[in-house]
Amino acid sequence: MSGMRGQATSPSLDGIRGTLPRARANARSVAALTQNPGCTRRRVIDSAGLPAHDLAAKLGRPTLRGQSPFAIEGGNRFEDRLKERSGYGLLVEALAPYVELPMPPGLVVEDVNQVGGKVGSKAWMDARVAKTDEVLAKITSGDSTAPHIVDHPVLRFDLAGAEVNLEPDALAFRVGDRLELVEIKSYPIIDGQADPGKLSATAGQTAVYHMALRSTLERLGFDPDLLVWSVILVAPRNFGRQPVAHRVPLKKKSLSLSRVLSAVPKTAEVLAGLPADLTFDVDPGGTMDEATLRAALTKAVQQVGALFVPDCVTACDMAAFCRAEAWAKDDPARLGRDARDNLAGVHTLADALRLAEDGPAAGEDELADVAEALGAARSAIVRARSLVPTADLTPVPAVPPAGGAA
Amino acid sequence: MSLIDLLLTAEAARAHRAVRRTAYRHVHLADRPLIVVAYNLSGEAAAPLGIMYGTDPAAPKLVVAAEPRNRECRFDAINKFAEDLDAYVRPFLTLKTEPKRGGGFRQVASGAPQVIVPNRATRSYLGSRLGRSLRYLGLAGTHDVPEATKWAGSHLSWLAEHANLPGQANFLAMTETLSEHFATGQSALEDESLAALLAWIDGVAGDLLAELERVELEEAFGPVPNPKWEAKLEPHVKRWGDGLRTDDAAKMAAAEAAVRTAVDAALTDAYAATHRAVDILRAIDPAATVPDRWANDVYEWGAHAKRAKTGIPMFARRHDALRAAAMLQRWSAAADELETARAFDDPMIMARLDAEGRCVTGAITSVDAQNKEVKPGNQRATRVPLVELSLTGATRLLAGEVVRWVGDKKIRGVVRSVDDGSAVVAVTDQVKAFDTYAWSPGVEVMFVGLDPWEGPNPWGPDEIPWTHKEATTTELAGEAEPGDGATDGSPDMTPAELAEVVVVGTVAPDAEPGVVV
Numbered sequence: 001m002s003g004m005r006g007q008a009t010s011p012s013l014d015g016i017r018g019t020l021p022r023a024r025a026n027a028r029s030v031a032a033l034t035q036n037p038g039c040t041r042r043r044v045i046d047s048a049g050l051p052a053h054d055l056a057a058k059l060g061r062p063t064l065r066g067q068s069p070f071a072i073e074g075g076n077r078f079e080d081r082l083k084e085r086s087g088y089g090l091l092v093e094a095l096a097p098y099v100e101l102p103m104p105p106g107l108v109v110e111d112v113n114q115v116g117g118k119v120g121s122k123a124w125m126d127a128r129v130a131k132t133d134e135v136l137a138k139i140t141s142g143d144s145t146a147p148h149i150v151d152h153p154v155l156r157f158d159l160a161g162a163e164v165n166l167e168p169d170a171l172a173f174r175v176g177d178r179l180e181l182v183e184i185k186s187y188p189i190i191d192g193q194a195d196p197g198k199l200s201a202t203a204g205q206t207a208v209y210h211m212a213l214r215s216t217l218e219r220l221g222f223d224p225d226l227l228v229w230s231v232i233l234v235a236p237r238n239f240g241r242q243p244v245a246h247r248v249p250l251k252k253k254s255l256s257l258s259r260v261l262s263a264v265p266k267t268a269e270v271l272a273g274l275p276a277d278l279t280f281d282v283d284p285g286g287t288m289d290e291a292t293l294r295a296a297l298t299k300a301v302q303q304v305g306a307l308f309v310p311d312c313v314t315a316c317d318m319a320a321f322c323r324a325e326a327w328a329k330d331d332p333a334r335l336g337r338d339a340r341d342n343l344a345g346v347h348t349l350a351d352a353l354r355l356a357e358d359g360p361a362a363g364e365d366e367l368a369d370v371a372e373a374l375g376a377a378r379s380a381i382v383r384a385r386s387l388v389p390t391a392d393l394t395p396v397p398a399v400p401p402a403g404g405a406a
Numbered sequence: 407m408s409l410i411d412l413l414l415t416a417e418a419a420r421a422h423r424a425v426r427r428t429a430y431r432h433v434h435l436a437d438r439p440l441i442v443v444a445y446n447l448s449g450e451a452a453a454p455l456g457i458m459y460g461t462d463p464a465a466p467k468l469v470v471a472a473e474p475r476n477r478e479c480r481f482d483a484i485n486k487f488a489e490d491l492d493a494y495v496r497p498f499l500t501l502k503t504e505p506k507r508g509g510g511f512r513q514v515a516s517g518a519p520q521v522i523v524p525n526r527a528t529r530s531y532l533g534s535r536l537g538r539s540l541r542y543l544g545l546a547g548t549h550d551v552p553e554a555t556k557w558a559g560s561h562l563s564w565l566a567e568h569a570n571l572p573g574q575a576n577f578l579a580m581t582e583t584l585s586e587h588f589a590t591g592q593s594a595l596e597d598e599s600l601a602a603l604l605a606w607i608d609g610v611a612g613d614l615l616a617e618l619e620r621v622e623l624e625e626a627f628g629p630v631p632n633p634k635w636e637a638k639l640e641p642h643v644k645r646w647g648d649g650l651r652t653d654d655a656a657k658m659a660a661a662e663a664a665v666r667t668a669v670d671a672a673l674t675d676a677y678a679a680t681h682r683a684v685d686i687l688r689a690i691d692p693a694a695t696v697p698d699r700w701a702n703d704v705y706e707w708g709a710h711a712k713r714a715k716t717g718i719p720m721f722a723r724r725h726d727a728l729r730a731a732a733m734l735q736r737w738s739a740a741a742d743e744l745e746t747a748r749a750f751d752d753p754m755i756m757a758r759l760d761a762e763g764r765c766v767t768g769a770i771t772s773v774d775a776q777n778k779e780v781k782p783g784n785q786r787a788t789r790v791p792l793v794e795l796s797l798t799g800a801t802r803l804l805a806g807e808v809v810r811w812v813g814d815k816k817i818r819g820v821v822r823s824v825d826d827g828s829a830v831v832a833v834t835d836q837v838k839a840f841d842t843y844a845w846s847p848g849v850e851v852m853f854v855g856l857d858p859w860e861g862p863n864p865w866g867p868d869e870i871p872w873t874h875k876e877a878t879t880t881e882l883a884g885e886a887e888p889g890d891g892a893t894d895g896s897p898d899m900t901p902a903e904l905a906e907v908v909v910v911g912t913v914a915p916d917a918e919p920g921v922v923v
Binding site for chain 1: 407408409410412413414415416417419420429430447448449450451452534535538539591592593594595596615619622623630631632633634636637640643723724753754756757758760761767798799800850894895896897907908909910911912913
């Protein structure tokens with residue numbers, strides 16, 4: 001993948017990655033991109049297949065996120081129970097309200113993991129992609145031997161000029177009917193309701209699968225409308241381990257995702273703005289000490305602009321590094337999109353305070369409106385503070401800015 | 407984010423210290439609230455690893471389940487907590503009789519419990535998950551538990567539901583309450599960490615950002631523990647299961663002790679921080695309407711206490727549409743009332759309305775206190791004083807809008823005319839009260855375009871509104887069975903199943919269950 005050839009003056013993705021190990025893009029990183037499409041740094045890291053959490057650790061700003069071993073173990077067990085342990089019987093049972101499939105042994109399952117080759121290798125991945133295509137062809141052509149369940153299909157997807165492989169949990173299909181996307185999650189659905197944050201993340205992630213599946217069907221010359229505009233979410237019911245399935249609509253999310261992705265600049269365009277000798281593999285020989293490596297890598301990474309917003313903390317492994325950078329730059333965007341929009345044209349929080357206190361300086365005519373609104377807000381605060389004679393309403397004196405990125 | 411909040415945030419960012427968002431405290435704080443912090447075993451809906459709670463900062467109680475996926479182990483911990491929660495709540499279930507206005511008597515609660523947790527996630531965990539998991543136990547052939555545990559399920563369920571009422575103080579999450587009172591120089595998302603919030607409010611000796619990063623990597627105030635901490639805990643949990651299978655009491659005791667030490671250390675920080683948050687808030691003077699809102703909390707608790715006289719109050723899995731509509735309406739009415747009450751209580755909150763242009767603010771230029779007009783529906787002319795202001799701030803209010811005087815919200819008027827520099831307000835209600843204040847030229851006054859409804863709610867839904875007739879957005883909104891616990895399932899695992907549990911160790915941030923690597 002990523003055989004991107006940039007123009008002579010822009011760096012190549014292979015050059016940026018150098019000898020660093022390749023990380024696999026997944027639906028979550030694609031969804032993260034669509035949440036913050038303006039972040040060039042994230043684009044470059046994803047397109048070049050760089051492991052962001054390794055980078056962050058080398059930069060001295062290790063990732064803030066982590067996954068619980070208990071949650072991972074529980075998730076694996078739940079999926080295992082639905083699939084291998086019960087011969088897919090439990091999964092078929094859970095899906096019954098939405099797709100009627102025969103119980104084993106009448107059930108035909110295609111496990112796309114079983115294609116031979118070294119697990120995780122490129123050849124293995126390619127074989128899985130080929131296998132998925134083959135199975136989809138069988139399904140769409142109405143072959144009566146087509147599988148009812150496709151386990152871990154691999155969808156190859158062009159993400160604005162870079163290839164990514166995606167692995168949905170399963171597809172379910174009944175001959176003569178339509179194709180259903182299935183996602184298995186281990187968070188509970190209590191009295192028919194799941195945690196809204198988790199549900200929305202799942203919808204975002206599965207919308208990526210949905211879009212990729214549609215485009216795979218199109219690529220193979222079939223009608224993408226064979227695929228239902230929703231995902232069947234299979235998760236533990238209430239407090240136990242019994243699965244329950246719910247249909248989650250995806251049409252809006254999937255369509256808006258396609259729109260966002262068609263609007264993001266192509267990888268080649270992103271690379272065109274970067275120095276030709278850019279590489280994040282600053283120490284191919286492994287000879288640098290930690291501090292030297294950190295300095296060199298910081299310099300390289302800062303050549304690619306980032307757009308830090310608060311959500312980054314939950315979605316991106318580079319968040320701590322970019323946040324420190326945003327602190328050093330005093331960038332209002334780090335408080336959220338609201339703040340950035342309200343302060344259109346004001347590049348630092350210190351400037352916002354200055355405009356509020358002193359109004360626009362010479363040559364800042366375009367900021368007159370913002371300055372007026374800020375000034376009105378400031379006088380409202382001053383009036384209010386003067387009405388309550390409590391000393392600690394007024395902030396303590398400023399400290400010199402500290403906590404720079406590097 | 408309003409411009410006021412933006413400026414306060416910018417001030418906080420410049421000072422590296424939080425800035426007060428309000429001049430007063432807008433929640434009631436009980437003398438001895440029950441502070442609760444908890445860790446849940448990740449991947450389970452309601453399987454507590456440990457719960458630390460108490461009313462005394464120096465003497466918390468801790469219950470620990472070394473393997474919460476084992477039923478006995480889990481309920482050993484839950485039952486103890488439930489018993490203590492029950493003991494804390496029980497005195498508030500006593501009803502007293504007081505004379506009703508207009509004759510007769512009514513029964514009211516003598517007080518109400520106040521449970522305080524570190525963050526919103528713990529509140530939802532404790533109420534909607536742990537409370538929900540306990541409240542149907544013993545019904546329809548499910549495992550039975552002690553009475554106190556069922557009572558705790560009921561009380562937690564009441565608290566969970568009541569927590570939706572804007573302005574309530576029975577079930578407080580400190581991140582929420584602190585961020586209502588303080589602006590930090592970080593985003594609202596980051597303010598959900600109590601440790602980070604306290605670093606902003608109390609200040610740190612060295613580099614604030616470094617401290618915030620440390621806190622983010624190391625501190626976890628629940629209910630989700632720190633994943634790196636969990637990776638260290640995992641072998642001990644596993645050892646407990648092994649001990650159970652081989653009937654090795656010494657092994658189980660050693661594992662339990664290791665889990666207890668780890669949970670104790672982690673939750674002690676969270677417990678102390680939650681008390682610290684309460685102390686910070688207690689140091690702020692309460693706003694004028696805080697006792698009214700607490701009286702309403704006690705009144706609503708009284709309904710639960712009355713139901714408790716005839717047995718454990720039960721809760722439906724889902725409200726029927728009519729009740730859901732009624733509650734939604736009550737919550738939105740309470741949100742409006744709260745906004746108004748806080749604005750009149752607190753100039754810092756009124757300032758938001760001022761900055762948004764929802765006030766007319768200025769110095770009095772002239773007063774015609776003897777102006778008389780015939781009001782609609784009246785025969786005789788009555789006094790309608792006219793106050794003319796020279797505006798000191800921009801306003802978006804238009805002629806004809808109803809306003810109230812910020813100094814005394816009884817005094818109601820109408821904007822008679824407004825232009826760029828001046829406005830005239832005609833005082834239509836409470837002219838006698840108007841006369842008791844000095845309205846002399848030059849004085850700064852403020853009228854706000856808020857007109858709270860103060861009578862009984864005339865719009866109570868008596869039929870299902872069309873908005874609630876059918877859930878159409880997602881099928882997730884359907885499907886709920888009648889309220890018994892038979893279909894809840896439980897996270898219990900047999901010793902044989904526990905033996906199969908794999909120790910995973912540290913997990914890469916991008917790992918996903920079920921994906922082969």
